[in-house]
Amino acid sequence: MRVVIAEDSVLLREGLVRLLERDGCTVTASVGTAEGLLAELDRERPDVVVTDVRMPPSHTDEGLRAALVIRRSWPEVAVLVLSQYVEEQYATELLAGQTTGVGYLLKDRIADVTEFLDALRRVAAGGTVLDPEVVSQLLVRRRGDRLDALTPREREVLATMAEGRSNAGIAAALHIGESAVAKHINNIFAKLGLAHADNDHRRVLAVLAHLGDRP
Structure with missing residues (x-):
């Protein structure tokens, strides 16, 4: 499974890279901005993108807006959103379109590595995974x-x-x-x-x- 990671926290980003590579995934790129994420999608065609919601420069909803662009421009690429909050407006847009290969999980509620990896695999395989709070x-x-x-x-x-x-x-x-x-x-x-x-x-x-x- 080929994965691109977008997360502005260096520690979390590197942790995700190590976790996924240990699980046998190929991390083709790891970036800290939504702009960098979309640039990588121009170069790479991963199976799945894992993206934070709040990234530079404004730290509001850049990652989620990038996820919407990916869903429109590269519908074959699955998207798993990780967030501290439920961003209702963009979450509704993300979930109201194509109904395959999409997930939205809250970071604070991910308590088990095995469950996270299982969720990622389900999304990459075309399934859907939503945090119950979402x-x-x-x-x-x-x-x-x-x-x-x-x-x-x-x-x-x-x-x-x-x-x-x-x-x-x-x-x-x-x-x-x-x-x-x-x-x-x-x-x-x-x-x-x-x-x-x-x-x-x-x-x-x-x-x-x-x-x-x-x-």
């Missing part, structure tokens, strides 16, 4: 108190679904039956006023895209 904030923004109507178990199912898992994967993670998972998912869509979605690993992205298209 899903929660975007749903709250679009549906207000409707999220409050979800039961604790339905919130758990939604959070696990956001990780790109199938019904079987959700059942295994939460130690419940697949029929119970299907029932919870139907309840979630009903409470959020959404049409039923097919049981594939991109359901959460379809939900977020749908929400992003509605007032």
Whole structure:
């Protein structure tokens, strides 16, 4: 797997390089600016880009805006965004377009190296991976108190679904039956006023895209 890393923190950037190379990845470039990231995409065609959100010069949303450019200009390149915060406007744009090969994880909530590497591989293979907090904030923004109507178990199912898992994967993670998972998912869509979605690993992205298209 060929990877380009964009992160302005030298220590974190070098740590990611060592981590990925130890896992067998080829890091074709590691840069500290969004401008440098896009320049590398002109030269390289990696399988996946790992990018921070806030980078020089303004340290606001340069990385996420670069991710949007990559999704438009190089749709075959998967993108995994790492952030300290949920940048709602650009996150909605990122998730409302092409629904394959995209991920958005919060740095402070990445507690396991193995899970991070698994998430990166899933994104590079065309899957989707979202931090549950990203899903929660975007749903709250679009549906207000409707999220409050979800039961604790339905919130758990939604959070696990956001990780790109199938019904079987959700059942295994939460130690419940697949029929119970299907029932919870139907309840979630009903409470959020959404049409039923097919049981594939991109359901959460379809939900977020749908929400992003509605007032």
